[in-house]
Amino acid sequence: MKLTLLGTANASQVPVYNCQCPACARARHDTRFRRGPCSALIECGGQRWLVDSGLTDLAERFPPGSINGVLQTHYHADHVQGLLHWRWGNGMRLPVLGPDDPEGFADLYKHPGMLDFSQKLTAFQTRTFDGFSLTPLPLNHSKPTFGYLFSDGISSVAYLTDTVGLPPDTQARLQEQPLDLLVLDCSYGPLQEAPRNHNDLTRALETIGLLNVKKAVLTHVGHEFDCWLMEHGESLPANVVVGRDGDVVM
Amino acid sequence: MKLTLLGTANASQVPVYNCQCPACARARHDTRFRRGPCSALIECGGQRWLVDSGLTDLAERFPPGSINGVLQTHYHADHVQGLLHWRWGNGMRLPVLGPDDPEGFADLYKHPGMLDFSQKLTAFQTRTFDGFSLTPLPLNHSKPTFGYLFSDGISSVAYLTDTVGLPPDTQARLQEQPLDLLVLDCSYGPLQEAPRNHNDLTRALETIGLLNVKKAVLTHVGHEFDCWLMEHGESLPANVVVGRDGDVVM
Ligand SMILES: [Mn+2]
Ligand SMILES: [Mn+2]
Ligand SMILES: [Mn+2]
Ligand SMILES: [Mn+2]
Ligand SMILES: [Zn+2]
Ligand SMILES: [Zn+2]
Secondary structure, three states, rough: OHHHHEOOOOOOOOOOOOOOOOHHHHHOOHHHHHOOOOEEEEHHHOEEEOOOOOOOOOOOOOOOOOOOOOEEOOOOHHOOOHHHHHHOOOOOOEEEEEEEOOOOOOOOOOOOOEEEEEOOOOOOOEEOOOEEEEEEOOOOOOOOOOOEEEOOOOOOOOOOEEOOOHHHHHHHHHOOOOOOOEEEEOEOOOOOOOOOOOOOOHHHHHHHHHEOOOOOEEOOOOOOHHHHHHHHHHHHHEEEEEEEOOEEEE | OOEEEEEEEEOOOOOOOOOOOOOHHHHHHOHHHOEEEOOEEEEEEEEEEEEEEEOOOOHOOOOOOOOEEOOOOOOOHHHHOOOHOOOOOOOOOOOEOOOOOOOOOOOOOOOOOOOEEEOOOOOOEEEEEOEEEEEEOOOOOOOOOOEEEEEEEEEEEEOOOOOOOOOOHHHHHHHHHOOOOEEEEEEEEEOOOOOOOOOOOHHHHHHHHHEOOOOOEEEOEHHHHHHHHHHHHHOOOOOEEEEEEEEEEE
């Protein structure tokens, strides 16, 4: 199993437009620190699935035939906006699997183009593909949202964003096996109170501590968390790293 | 007055993903023939306004302070999708002027970020800016849509997309003065019947014939019209040209 982080930002991306904070200034001058819309590529057994579609250059990144489909965690703009112009492909169908969100995003359901939204995933019901399986796990967010547990019989990988903490059923399911890798929403540095829809570092570390995790990679990172990391980055636990765009984490 | 066509495609863009037609094959190999989301830049008297925001690299094209705001013709995805990720700017406001469409697009009204949608334009009511004026003109489309008549006292320029034909009031207003330039929706080559929401070449030439037009530039071009043009392009009237991305037409 191979997992590549294509984008590791929150909705604002890094650099934030017109922001002069140290993290945004650094990202503007050193492209290695730029963060695009939160998304990943999972490759296993000859299959390649995009996890979320917020990047706006998907047609260039993924020529026809190079990808099996899209796994949507949810239908917020930063996770799905790239489908708006990618959808108008000719003579092909691209499956988009995700939670059964009756709203979806903008006019995508009404004018799907090549996108096939007909297969809805069901919470906790494992789907098997050629070489790997995925289990959708409900998350705590402002829209119907799934995290995904991937398994190829050798490794188990959980990709959990956007969320603050975990619903009890999801936590219980994730405690059933050790995780070789956990990719987790951590939008903010440590905050006094838990944010409403995303983890801060305090809640992210709490969640990591509840699970049997070999390695945790934080994603959905905001520029303020990047600023915090520039000063306090060494204080993270040994098995916790902050993802960067392009990182092959598994 | 300077008018640059930033994008000249219909919603599918050219090349269409996975399309092997002659026009798409040509555009894939020769970037001069690529067409991005229909949009333009109007520059006059020190002001710079973007007309429609469907391009997905607006943050890179327009650094903070380089643009006065956005004129939306309407809120279809291909004309507005670029605002989804551009909106999260820090410490500034960017006016977005357009028709009073209660729906807008996706969650832009709910989460406007730096975008200021508070100023709605009214049909036929001229607004004056430093160095030029604009008059919103209702068009025939599936969503509330304005074309714009720009005037700097020397030249008059009409930018009319998306539309099929013209409503009588709009036609009457445009007949009040000669037009140095008309930029007009022409999504299709000549068709037997008029399409529902866009001009084909037959209807576009009809509209041009009704007005006193020095030069007409066709935009919102689909790949099938590009194919037609590859065979029949020389048959266009002498004052009618087909726009290309990047063309400075005024
Ligand atoms: Mn998000
Ligand atoms: Mn979200
Ligand atoms: Mn359009
Ligand atoms: Mn339209
Ligand atoms: Zn910043
Ligand atoms: Zn084509």
